[in-house]
Amino acid sequence: MPHDDRKRFPEKLAALTGALSTGGPLGKDSAVERWSAAPGPLLSAGNSRVAVERAASIPGMGLLFPGAVDPDRLGRLAGAYRDAGGSGNLVGIRPIWVGTPPDTPEARAAKRHYEESAAPGMRQAQGFDDWMLSGSPEQVIEGT
Numbered sequence: 001m002p003h004d005d006r007k008r009f010p011e012k013l014a015a016l017t018g019a020l021s022t023g024g025p026l027g028k029d030s031a032v033e034r035w036s037a038a039p040g041p042l043l044s045a046g047n048s049r050v051a052v053e054r055a056a057s058i059p060g061m062g063l064l065f066p067g068a069v070d071p072d073r074l075g076r077l078a079g080a081y082r083d084a085g086g087s088g089n090l091v092g093i094r095p096i097w098v099g100t101p102p103d104t105p106e107a108r109a110a111k112r113h114y115e116e117s118a119a120p121g122m123r124q125a126q127g128f129d130d131w132m133l134s135g136s137p138e139q140v141i142e143g144t
Contacts, residue, residue, distance in 0.1 A: 010054055017042060017058055041089040052081040055088070062088025067095050068114070068132070097134040 018024045020042070026032045043064040044055040055061045063081055065074045078090050101107065133140055 013044065013054070013061075014058060017061065041091070043089065043091055046077065046081075049077065049080050052077050052086065053084045056081050056084035056086030060088050061086070063090050065090070065092040067093035095132045096140050097132055098137055098140050099134065101132055101134045
């Protein structure tokens with residue numbers, strides 16, 4: 001039977017957040033003590049309804065959305081996260097290129113690499129919805 005870390009992920013994620021609290025097993029570490037006094041965001045790289053609902057169930061856990069995914073879909077996932085009680089940060093990655101992106105074998109290989117690196121069944125394995133925002137500086141700033 002193959003090992004599947006996805007089944008253990010919720011338990012391990014909760015253990016991580018507990019370990020980083022002042023009362024957790026790492027709480028006496030000076031770096032963790034300082035971080036706990038002014039914590040940065042903890043983010044789960046969620047890209048499914050199950051993942052965003054899981055993140056919402058952990059106090060303070062936010063979301064890191066992948067790039068090159070349909071913004072409307074990410075908006076729906078963000079809404080599901082908020083509807084499930086999530087109050088953490090929402091962070092999105094968006095590749096950009098000012099000007100006309102290169103159409104070179106290297107650029108195509110980079111895009112293909114991200115698609116082929118996705119785990120079986122992940123949306124990225126089927127190709128990206130919106131690979132890169134590109135255009136004039138004004139277009140990139142406006143996101144058009």
